[in-house]
Amino acid sequence: MLSDSYMSEINAVPWEYLTDEERQEMKVKLTKAMQDPRYKDPSQREPAFVKAVDEAWRRLYPGEVEVAAIGPRRPFGGK
DSSP: OOOSOHHHHHHHSOGGGOOHHHHHHHHHHHHHHTTSHHHHOTTTOOHHHHHHHHHHHHHHSTTTOOOOTTSOOOOTTOO
16 A cells, blocks of 8 residues: 555545545555554554555545544553
């Protein structure tokens, strides 16, 4: 989904004009991106990738999404 130019890809999406179907497809892509080691694994985390995924969520759901400032967090008691 996201290449080396993460933010340019995010900026290229016409967020305000996405259809419901396109929004659902984007949601699936972003959920998959969150499983990428560059987002999920603290030892492989790429700040630019995390920032791009988080920004995409914010744009997909403006005013509704609150993301962690440091990226993904484990649930309480999670391993």
